[in-house]
Amino acid sequence: MKHPLPHPDRVDCWVFDLDNTLYSPSECDIPDQMEAAISAFIQRHLGVSADEADRLRSVWHGRYGMTLGGLIAECRADPHDYLEETHRLDLSSLRPSPRLQRLIAGLPGRRLIHTNATTAHAERVLDRLGLSAYFEAVFDVEAAGLLPKPDPEGYRRLLARHAVDPRRAVMVEDMARNLVPAAASGMTTVWLRTERPQGARGLDPAAVHHVADRLEDWLAAVTG
Structure with missing residues (x-):
């Protein structure tokens, strides 16, 4: 993880994860809402108890990268129903950061979102954070063929669809395991550590080129 900071002039594309990356999960209730919505979906569609729904949510997230993977593979659930029902969230707890807005706006090159959520x-979320104007496109789980991060195929589709040269791209992500395919493709990787323990699951130090505890501070260090 001891790599020199990327020089902005040598980066053509900045790829950011969305949830728990562009905002701190400790400063809002979005993660709690999302987990509750997913567990409620499992309860309704499988007819299981709340405790069992929570258990399945955790197991499938660990096994497949997101709970949807388990619902598709093991229960043949309709992915579109899942995505629709689990993203009806109240975003009022999100607070825009003028500093983050300035730093992302000042990055040279293109900026993309790569998310396991929907466009x-x-x-x-981008609108709520005041960041919509600074991103060229969103590459979501449906664009990835319902293959959530860290499935390498989703990364290949991202690079192909948006003509990204991975050797001149940086990926920022709060889930360490999601950086493994990015590093393998040639991208420079940044692991944004949060208070959520699941962020460290599947950590491969060789695939993490930089570690940041706060996105704004890392971007400020890069841009000088």
Whole structure:
């Protein structure tokens, strides 16, 4: 993880995860809402108890990268129903950061979102954070063929669809395991550590080139 900071002039594309990356999960209730919505979906569609729904949510997230993977593979659930029902979130707890807005706006090159959520959810979050104008596109789980991060195929589709040269791209992500395919493709990676223990699951130090505890501070260090 001891790599020199990327020089902005040598980066053509900045790829950011969305949830728990562009905002701190400790400063809002979005993660709690999301987990509750997912567990409620499992309860309704599988007819299991709340405790069992929570258990399945955690197991499938760990096994497949997101709970949807388990619902598709093991229960043949309708992915579109899942995505629609689990992203009806109240975003009022999100607070825009003028500093983050300035730093992202000042990054040279293109900026993309790569998320396991939907484009509609991403657009709502970006709008709430005042960041919509600074991103060229959102690459969501449906664009990835319902193959959530860290499935390498989703990364290949991202690079191909948006003509990204991975050797001149940086990926910022709060889930360490999601950086493994990014690093393998040639991208420079940044692991944004949060208070959420699941962020460290699947950590491969060789795939993490930089570690940041606060996104704004890392971007400020890069841009000088």
